[in-house]
Amino acid sequence: MNKKTVVIIxxxxxxxxxxxxxxxxxxxxKECGIVTKKTKDKSGNWVTTKEHICKEKYSF
Structure with a gap:
């Protein structure tokens, strides 16, 4: 390998x-939380939904 290849690697x-x-x-x-929402579906059953919410500067 020459010098240029080593530098690039x-x-x-x-x-x-x-x-x-x-x-x-x-x-x-640090600024994350879990929001829990309870709703009724068409059958009248209670459905619990958990959502992960983040207020980060960079979200990857």
Missing amino acids: ILAFALGFGGTFFIIRSNDH
Whole structure:
């Protein structure tokens, strides 16, 4: 392998690692919660629906 190929491989690895680290650090779920809604269906049965709500700056 020549020098240019080695530099490109190292650069690609560094960018991939940096991107993964950014996603993990920014996706901290500090402002997340679970909202529970109870509704009646057509048969008159109570149906419970849970929804995960996040107010993150970056949502991946």
